[in-house]
């Protein structure tokens with residue numbers, strides 16, 4: 065497999081692939097899709113955006129546009145969900 069560990073040392077296009085069981089859309093691993101959960105409180109959301117809160121779970125929950133990071137790009141989605149109920 066190209067780019068896999070051992071690709072160049074074992075032989076051309078050799079190596080292994082690793083698969084992990086992920087819970088897509090379930091940042092806090094509570095088996096409830098994040099889309100079905102309540103929004104995090106606005107103070108918690110802002111603290112993530114400001115870098116006051118840095119834990120992975122909070123950052124994942126604040127990444128509402130699913131671009132891999134919590135930043136100003138998530139504010140619009142937060143506000144829309146907030147007012148949509």
Ligand SMILES: [Ca+2]
Pocket residue numbers: 089090091092093094095096097098101
């Ligand atoms: Ca969840």
Ligand SMILES: [Ca+2]
Pocket residue numbers: 126127128129130131132133134135137138
């Ligand atoms: Ca984001």
